[in-house]
Amino acid sequence: MQTQEKEKQTETRHMLLNVGPSHPAMHGVIRFIFELDGETIVSADTEIGYLHRGFEKMCEVGPYNQAIPYTDRLNYVSPLINNFAYCLAVEKLMGLKVTERCQYIRVIMSEISRVTDHLTCIGATAMELGAFTAFLYMMKAREFLYELVEQVTGARLTVSYGRVGGVKADLPEGFADQTRQVLKEVRKVLKEVDKLLSRNRIFVDRVKGVGVISKEDAIAYGITGPFLRSTGVNYDVRKAQPYLIYDRLKFEIPLGTNGDNLDRYYVRMEEMEQSMIMIEQALDQIPPGVVRIHEQGEPMVAAQMVDEAKMGRIAGIAQRNVLLDPTLQGSTKGFHEKVNVEDKKTVLPPKEATYGNIEGLMNHFKWVMFGHGIRPPKGEVYFPVEGANGELGFYIVSDGTERPYRVRVRPPCFPIMAAIGKVLEGGMMADVVPTFGSVNMIAGELDR
Amino acid sequence: MKMLESATGFFTSRLQDAIGWARKYSIFQYPFVTACCGMEYMATAASHYDMDRFGAGLVRFSPRQSDVLFVVGTISQKMAPILKKIYDQICEPKWVVAFGVCTCTGGFYDNYATVMGIDTIIPVDVYIPGCPPRPENVLDGLMKLQEKIQRQKQEV
Amino acid sequence: MDILNQLKSKFSEYVIETHSQCGDATLVIKKEGVIPLFSYLKTSPELDFNFLMDLTAVDYLGREGSRFEVVYHLYSLSKNHCLRVKVDVGEEDSSLDSVSSLWPAANWYEREVWDMFGIKFKGHPDLKRILMYEEFQGHPLRKDYPVNRRQPLVKPVPMN
Numbered sequence: 001m002q003t004q005e006k007e008k009q010t011e012t013r014h015m016l017l018n019v020g021p022s023h024p025a026m027h028g029v030i031r032f033i034f035e036l037d038g039e040t041i042v043s044a045d046t047e048i049g050y051l052h053r054g055f056e057k058m059c060e061v062g063p064y065n066q067a068i069p070y071t072d073r074l075n076y077v078s079p080l081i082n083n084f085a086y087c088l089a090v091e092k093l094m095g096l097k098v099t100e101r102c103q104y105i106r107v108i109m110s111e112i113s114r115v116t117d118h119l120t121c122i123g124a125t126a127m128e129l130g131a132f133t134a135f136l137y138m139m140k141a142r143e144f145l146y147e148l149v150e151q152v153t154g155a156r157l158t159v160s161y162g163r164v165g166g167v168k169a170d171l172p173e174g175f176a177d178q179t180r181q182v183l184k185e186v187r188k189v190l191k192e193v194d195k196l197l198s199r200n201r202i203f204v205d206r207v208k209g210v211g212v213i214s215k216e217d218a219i220a221y222g223i224t225g226p227f228l229r230s231t232g233v234n235y236d237v238r239k240a241q242p243y244l245i246y247d248r249l250k251f252e253i254p255l256g257t258n259g260d261n262l263d264r265y266y267v268r269m270e271e272m273e274q275s276m277i278m279i280e281q282a283l284d285q286i287p288p289g290v291v292r293i294h295e296q297g298e299p300m301v302a303a304q305m306v307d308e309a310k311m312g313r314i315a316g317i318a319q320r321n322v323l324l325d326p327t328l329q330g331s332t333k334g335f336h337e338k339v340n341v342e343d344k345k346t347v348l349p350p351k352e353a354t355y356g357n358i359e360g361l362m363n364h365f366k367w368v369m370f371g372h373g374i375r376p377p378k379g380e381v382y383f384p385v386e387g388a389n390g391e392l393g394f395y396i397v398s399d400g401t402e403r404p405y406r407v408r409v410r411p412p413c414f415p416i417m418a419a420i421g422k423v424l425e426g427g428m429m430a431d432v433v434p435t436f437g438s439v440n441m442i443a444g445e446l447d448r
Numbered sequence: 449m450k451m452l453e454s455a456t457g458f459f460t461s462r463l464q465d466a467i468g469w470a471r472k473y474s475i476f477q478y479p480f481v482t483a484c485c486g487m488e489y490m491a492t493a494a495s496h497y498d499m500d501r502f503g504a505g506l507v508r509f510s511p512r513q514s515d516v517l518f519v520v521g522t523i524s525q526k527m528a529p530i531l532k533k534i535y536d537q538i539c540e541p542k543w544v545v546a547f548g549v550c551t552c553t554g555g556f557y558d559n560y561a562t563v564m565g566i567d568t569i570i571p572v573d574v575y576i577p578g579c580p581p582r583p584e585n586v587l588d589g590l591m592k593l594q595e596k597i598q599r600q601k602q603e604v
Numbered sequence: 605m606d607i608l609n610q611l612k613s614k615f616s617e618y619v620i621e622t623h624s625q626c627g628d629a630t631l632v633i634k635k636e637g638v639i640p641l642f643s644y645l646k647t648s649p650e651l652d653f654n655f656l657m658d659l660t661a662v663d664y665l666g667r668e669g670s671r672f673e674v675v676y677h678l679y680s681l682s683k684n685h686c687l688r689v690k691v692d693v694g695e696e697d698s699s700l701d702s703v704s705s706l707w708p709a710a711n712w713y714e715r716e717v718w719d720m721f722g723i724k725f726k727g728h729p730d731l732k733r734i735l736m737y738e739e740f741q742g743h744p745l746r747k748d749y750p751v752n753r754r755q756p757l758v759k760p761v762p763m764n
Contacts, residue, residue, distance in 0.1 A: 021530055022480055023509070029482050029527065050527045051482055051733035054559035056720075057744060057751055068455055069556070092626055120487070139494035146491070157487055157580055219681065222656050222709030233681070240684055287575035379625045382677055382688060384657070395675065397662055410658040410677070418712040447524075447735055526737045528758040559751050560744050561736075578621035 167223030225390025483521030
C-alpha cells in the first residue's frame with residue numbers, strides 16, 4: 001500500500017539522448033536523438049546530411065565522363081558498382097551495347113566489390129560488438145581483394161575504372177589464376193569468421209531477434225538489398241531485371257525469414273559465397289580477349305618508330321603498335337581496343353594510339369576538349385543495378401549537350417535510414433549498435 | 449655561473465628530448481572519420497599495415513582522452529561546427545592531422561556544401577594528401593608527425 | 605505499352621503526355637492528378653505498384669510552361685514492371701500533394717526535394733530541411749543557385 005503511494009509520488013520523465021554525429025559506433029556521420037524510458041527507446045529521430053558534398057550539382061558542371069570520379073565516392077566501399085551503374089545508365093541513353101568481354105569484366109569487378117563491401121560491413125559490426133578478431137581477419141581478406149582491384153584499375157579504393165562504352169583497361173595477364181587464388185584465401189577467412197561468430201553465444205545473443213522489420217514495412221519504406229531479403233522478400237535486380245550477363249550465371253539469392261540482425265548477417269555471408277561463385281563462373285566463361293596482341297608484330301619503341309619514319313622506312317609502320325614509356329599512365333595495361341566499343345565518339349582511344357599515331361591523338365583531343373566529348377541524345381533514363389546495399393539507380397536527364405542536365409542517384413541507404421527510427425523504437429539502447437551496423441550505412445551515398 | 453647555465457641547458461634539452469620521445473610513441477588518436485578515407489584509415493589500423501608499430505594503435509573515441517585529431521574525410525559546412533567543438537575539447541598539447549585531400553584543400557568538391565580545407569577552421573600540423581592516401585602514405589605522415597613532436601618545444 | 609494506354613484513357617483529364625523513351629514507360633500528369641492517380645496505381649490489383657523506388661525533381665529553368673518536374677519511379681514486386689510518373693509544377697505556386705500517406709518512403713524523399721528545390725508538399729507530416737542545415741538560404745539544386753556560393757556556419761579564420 002505504501003509503495004503504491006510512493007510510486008504515485010515519483011514522477012518519471014523521458015530522457016533525451018543525443019548520439020553522434022561523431023561517435024565510436026557510428027561508422028559514418030549521422031545523428032540520432034533518442035527519447036529514452038530507462039533503457040528502452042520510446043522514439044528515435046534521425047538527422048542526416050553531415051556528408052552532403054553536392055554530388056548531383058557537381059555532375060551538372062562537368063562533361064559526362066568527369067562525373068565518374070564522383071560516382072566512386074558515393075559508396076566508397078564498393079566503388080566499382082557505382083562506376084558501372086552510371087556508365088550503364090549513360091549507355092542506355094545512347095543506345096550503346098558494350099562488348100561481351102567488357103560485360104564479363106564488369107560483372108567480375110562488381111562482384112569483387114560486393115564481397116569487399118560485405119566484408120567491411122560484417123567486420124565493422126562485429127568489431128562494434130567486441131569481436132575485434134573477426135574485424136582483423138576480414139580486413140585481411142579485404143586487403144587481398146584490394147590488391148586484386150589495384151592490379152586491374154591502378155587504385156585501391158577510388159578506382160574510376162568504368163568508362164562510357166567500356167572500361168579503362170583490360171584485365172592484366174594472369175588475372176584469372178590470381179583471382180582464383182585470392183578467392184581461396186577469402187573463403188578460408190570466411191570459414192574462420194563463420195566459426196568465430198555464427199555459433200558464438202555472445203554475438204548471437206546480441207543480434208538474434210533484434211532490429212526486426214516486417215515484410216510489409218520494408219516494402220512500404222522502399223527498402224531493397226540484403227535488408228529487404230532478410231525479411232524473406234525475393235527481390236534482387238540481378239534476377240528481376242537482369243543486366244550485363246547476369247542471366248548467364250547460375251546463382252542463388254539468399255533469403256532470411258525473421259528480418260532481424262542475425263538474418264542480415266547470414267544473408268550477407270551467403271551473398272559473399274554466391275558472389276565468389278559468380279566470379280568463378282564468369283572467369284570460366286569470359287571470351288578470350290586480347291591482353292597483348294602480336295598480330296601486327298612485336299610492339300615497337302616509340303622513339304625508334306619516329307627515327308625509322310624520319311629515315312623514310314615507313315613500310316608497315318602504321319599498323320605496328322607502340323611500346324610506351326612505362327611512366328605514361330595506362331601504358332603497362334595492355335591494349336584495350338578489343339574490350340571497349342568501337343565508337344570513336346564515345347570511347348577514349350587506347351593510350352598506344354594516342355601516343356603512337358596522329359589519328360589517335362586527334363581522336364583523344366576531340367574527346368577531351370571542352371565542348372566536344374560525349375553527347376547523348378536529348379531525353380531521360382533510369383537504370384537500376386544491384387548495389388551492395390540494395391537497388392542503386394541512376395536517373396539521368398540529357399539536354400543534348402556535352403554535360404548532363406541532371407544526374408540523380410537513388411541511394412540504397414536512404415530508405416533504410418528513413419525506416420531505422422521505426423526499427424529501433426521499442427528496443428533497448430544497446431541494440432542500436434548491432435542494428436545500425438547491419439544497415440551498413442555509407443554516408444557518401446546517403447547524403448551524396 | 450656560466451658553467452651552471454650551460455649545465456642546466458644541457459639538462460633541459462635532454463629532458464625535452466626525453467619528453468618528446470615519450471610523447472611521439474604514445475599517440476592517442478581521435479579518428480574523426482566522415483568519408484571515403486575512413487576505409488583506408490581502417491586498412492592502416494588493421495593488421496596488414498599495423499599502425500601499432502608506431503605507438504599509435506590505441507584509438508580513443510573521446511576527445512578528452514586523446515591528443516592527436518585525425519580528420520579523415522570531407523568536412524561539409526554542416527559538419528564544421530562539430531569539428532571545431534571537438535578540436536576545442538582536446539586538451540593541450542594537441543596535434544591535428546589532415547587525412548586526405550578533402551581535408552587539406554577541399555579536393556574536387558569545390559561547391560556550396562564543403563569546407564575548402566580544414567585549416568580554414570582549425571590549425572593543422574601534418575597534411576597527408578591523396579584521394580584517399582594509400583596506407584604507406586599515411587604511415588609516412590604519421591612518422592612526419594612523430595618527428596614534429598620530437599623536435600618541438602615541449603610544454604609540460 | 606498497355607499500362608500507359610490504360611492509364612491515359614482512365615485519367616485523360618490529368619494526363620498531359622506519355623512516352624516510352626529507352627523503354628522506360630513515362631507518364632506526365634498535371635499536379636491535380638497526384639492523389640487520384642497514385643492511389644489507383646498503388647491499390648489497383650492489376651498494377652500493384654507497391655514500391656516507390658525514387659522521388660526527385662528536375663529544374664527546367666527558362667523553359668516554356670512549368671519550371672519544375674517532380675519525378676516518381678514506381679516498381680511492382682508481384683508484376684515486375686516499372687513506371688515513371690512526372691508531375692509538372694510551376695514556379696509561382698510550387699507545391700503539390702504529398703504521397704507520404706500512400707508510401708512512407710516518400711516522407712524523406714519529399715523532404716529532400718523541398719530542401720534541394722524548394723517544392724512544397726501539402727499534407728507532409730514534417731516538411732523541413734534534411735541534407736542542408738536550417739540556416740541555409742535558398743535551394744542548392746535549382747539551376748539559378750551558383751555552384752560555389754557558400755554559406756559557412758563557421759567563418760573561416762583569416763590568414764595572418
